[in-house]
Amino acid sequence: MNLCSMTGYGRGRSENRHARASVELRSVNGKGLNTKLRLPHDRLELESKVEAELRKVLERGSVTGQVRVRLMELPVAELDLKVMRGYLKAWRKAEKDLKLKKADPSMSELLALPGAQPSTEELPAITKSVAKAVMAATQEALKALVKSREEEGQQLAKEMQRLIKSLAVSVKKVDKMVPKVRAAQEARLTERVTKALDAIDRAEPIDLARELVVLAERADIQEEIARLDIHLKRLGAKVKAGGPIGRELEFLVQECHREVTTMGNKSSDQNLSELVVAMKMVVQQMKEQLANVE
Numbered sequence: 001m002n003l004c005s006m007t008g009y010g011r012g013r014s015e016n017r018h019a020r021a022s023v024e025l026r027s028v029n030g031k032g033l034n035t036k037l038r039l040p041h042d043r044l045e046l047e048s049k050v051e052a053e054l055r056k057v058l059e060r061g062s063v064t065g066q067v068r069v070r071l072m073e074l075p076v077a078e079l080d081l082k083v084m085r086g087y088l089k090a091w092r093k094a095e096k097d098l099k100l101k102k103a104d105p106s107m108s109e110l111l112a113l114p115g116a117q118p119s120t121e122e123l124p125a126i127t128k129s130v131a132k133a134v135m136a137a138t139q140e141a142l143k144a145l146v147k148s149r150e151e152e153g154q155q156l157a158k159e160m161q162r163l164i165k166s167l168a169v170s171v172k173k174v175d176k177m178v179p180k181v182r183a184a185q186e187a188r189l190t191e192r193v194t195k196a197l198d199a200i201d202r203a204e205p206i207d208l209a210r211e212l213v214v215l216a217e218r219a220d221i222q223e224e225i226a227r228l229d230i231h232l233k234r235l236g237a238k239v240k241a242g243g244p245i246g247r248e249l250e251f252l253v254q255e256c257h258r259e260v261t262t263m264g265n266k267s268s269d270q271n272l273s274e275l276v277v278a279m280k281m282v283v284q285q286m287k288e289q290l291a292n293v294e
Helices: 041-057 081-097 107-111 124-199 208-219 222-241 246-266 270-290
Strands: 008-015 019-028 033-038 061-071
Touching (some): 019 124, 033 041, 041 124, 124 222, 124 246, 246 270
Antiparallel strands (some): 019 061
């Protein structure tokens, strides 16, 4: 499977004997899968079916959809002349009772009155054809949407692998710096403790070696380096495997951020601190890219 973006667009059309339908789908990033569909007011019963079709394929994203329907043959409107005559009779009576000047109502005024144009029920064959056209157009639009999301996902995957590689290179640099940094830290600690003991005129240090070991362990970042290396390898493998793994990638990047932050907190070396800051920037770039991964 490919890594997919949550951003994409798809359009689909379908036509049969009775109906023509077109569907447009747009998606952007979102924490879960949210859908907002617009259908003709007389076809709202299809909304749940269209949404179910989307949920079969999509895992995450905010999806908006526009469904349009056109009947190939419009039903012939029928007029209820009996109702219209009743309205006209009431009109004449009102004119006489109110002593108004006689004036005929227009046809549009009569047609606007309730019951003048009784609604005719749609034939089951037409309703079925409309549903068939809408669902076929939805499937076509969904296929195009997925393709669009996959194409952008490929670019996201390349960028993620680049960032992972960049961070892995920095981890190796940090690992090489550790012995030198540790030696410098031990020398500084030894000097400080010795000066402190001399200041209070103590002839024999109180287990100086043990204190130095404790302080050195607190500043050691070897565990953080090892865990960060593991996280980066998992990230690379997951990105390569693809699929709807956005949440899992977000978790791993958050763990990378945690390890890098801890390394920065433990470091007292200027060069190492500068490298850690650069690593934090790379992790932040990862977070921004993952905001669009399904």
